[in-house]
Amino acid sequence: MTTTLQDCRAMDQNDPLRKLRDLFVLPEGVVYLDGNSLGPLPKATAARVAAAVEQEWGQGLIRSWNTAGWFEMPRRVGDRIGAWIGAREGEVVATDTTSINLYKVLSAATRIASADAPGRKVVLSERSNFPTDLYIAQALCEERGWSLRLVDAGQLESELRTGDVAVLMLTHVNYRTGSMHDMAGLTALAHRHGTLAIWDLAHSAGAVPVDLHAAGADFAIGCGYKYLNGGPGSPAFAWVHPRHADRFWQPLAGWWGHAAPFEFTPEYRPAPGIARYLCGTQPVLSMVALDCGLDAIDAARPLGGMQALRAKSLALTDLFIALVEQRCDGQGLSLVTPREHGRRGSQVCLARAEGAFAIVQALIARGVIGDFRAPDILRFGFTPLYLEYEDVWKAVEQLRQVLETGEWRRPEFNRQQAVT
Incomplete structure (x- = not known):
């Protein structure tokens, strides 16, 4: 049975953690699958750090080691x-x-x-x-x-x-x-x-x-x-x-x-x-x-804590694996991450003998941010605090298009950068 975009949207509606997404700054049009390298900015952080700079440091000065609990x-x-x-x-x-x-x-x-x-x-x-x-x-x-x-x-x-x-x-x-x-x-x-x-x-x-x-x-x-x-x-x-x-x-x-x-x-x-x-x-x-x-x-604690986070993580990664196998079949991708829940972290890694780095760069240009790990790994992290099931569907759709069109072969996607 093929999972549709509508199925993913229905899963989002039934997600007990869905409101946690509002706690983060997530750029419009971006599917962020790299929280296993750098988590996104919580909305509260900028004001809290500014207060530490302007009030605790600016006004409290050295006293803040005691008065602000530094x-x-x-x-x-x-x-x-x-x-x-x-x-x-x-x-x-x-x-x-x-x-x-x-x-x-x-x-x-x-x-x-x-x-x-x-x-x-x-x-x-x-x-x-x-x-x-x-x-x-x-x-x-x-x-x-x-x-x-x-x-x-x-x-x-x-x-x-x-x-x-x-x-x-x-x-x-x-x-x-x-x-x-x-x-x-x-x-x-x-x-x-x-x-x-x-x-x-x-x-x-x-x-x-x-x-x-x-x-x-x-x-x-x-x-x-x-x-x-x-x-x-x-x-x-x-x-x-x-x-x-x-x-x-x-x-x-x-x-x-x-x-x-x-x-x-x-x-x-x-x-x-x-x-x-x-x-x-x-x-x-x-x-x-x-x-x-x-x-x-x-903020996830009253919503089920780690049990709820782990359940959603596994559901997101299961969905990604299934959609890749359904929609990108025959494109040279192989699954590196274990299928067994007890042996899987909160990421999915795919291997491809040719073009792995360039494929990741092409995805990033389309707003799907994962990363590459040498020599042949496309790595995607799934953080249940803010990711939606619809994000998974969108990511796989963009991956399908990049592979089917050969877009990843373009020169700009094959230029190695300092951080991959």
Whole structure:
């Protein structure tokens, strides 16, 4: 049975989350399928950031560290993120970048592993993990005389059984394929073999169900500017299980991670718990924007929360897959993202041997914004907070036209740009 535009409009009418779209600035005529790279602007953000600039900074000046609550923001915003990833109050800080936070937690994990199992010096990861994670791990391993072992996803379980792996470092939802790992299962297997588990939630937080405590995870980090809609370069976050939080310093022992930063003592004394994973002075204006992004996702709570978001995400991605297969059959596209709901994140990735980059550029010119991932991936993110089922139909219709007309072959769509 073929799904029609009218069917999609009927689905929108019955969508319990449909009013959340009004919380965002969405340009007219644009179908935005790149929220897994950068979430759109919440309507409340500009005024809130302007108030922070004009009132808190402009009038409050340095007093606003106290009167406007700037100093507490990393932990307060961290707690708001924690509520979406199965963390408890006081266990998450919003701070720094994903790469920096990974360096902190991986450093702590390797120190714990060195103390508990000194013979192990291997960090295990997936070969297709996001490159910054691999680069950070490579640099740290070279610094410490460890080894970074990269394998395909299907080899992770057998590698964990070798007995020499100290740390398992994975991204929960693969950035390139949309495939989602079994966090609880892999963490349990890692622990059975004496291995710590670090999870990157950059493509999970705010998009798919995550329960760090239920999964037994050891460390987690993630991004604030994708599904949390915190704005370009917004603060990331870090979580450490309480059983590990006080065991070691993290290596960037800055003054914000000191037990009493305004004592200004020359010796470092780490703060208890997650606060020691802070480093330097926080970017207040960016933190304010992230706070607004969390307001937008928190608006889903009375409408069913993560259960409702996940149900719509799966419905949107199911619809996209079905429509692509119905309307773009014979055009050389292959599905990369798993069909199984339990293994799929909130994106759909298609592969095409020829022209993948140019096809994405042609779609963008038509107002359908996705992105390209080398060497052959057309990647489309589906954020249930603001996407409509009609958006899915429109996106596939534009994809069909781009493919059938060969429009993507035009020279302007084949010029490589700095950001893909």
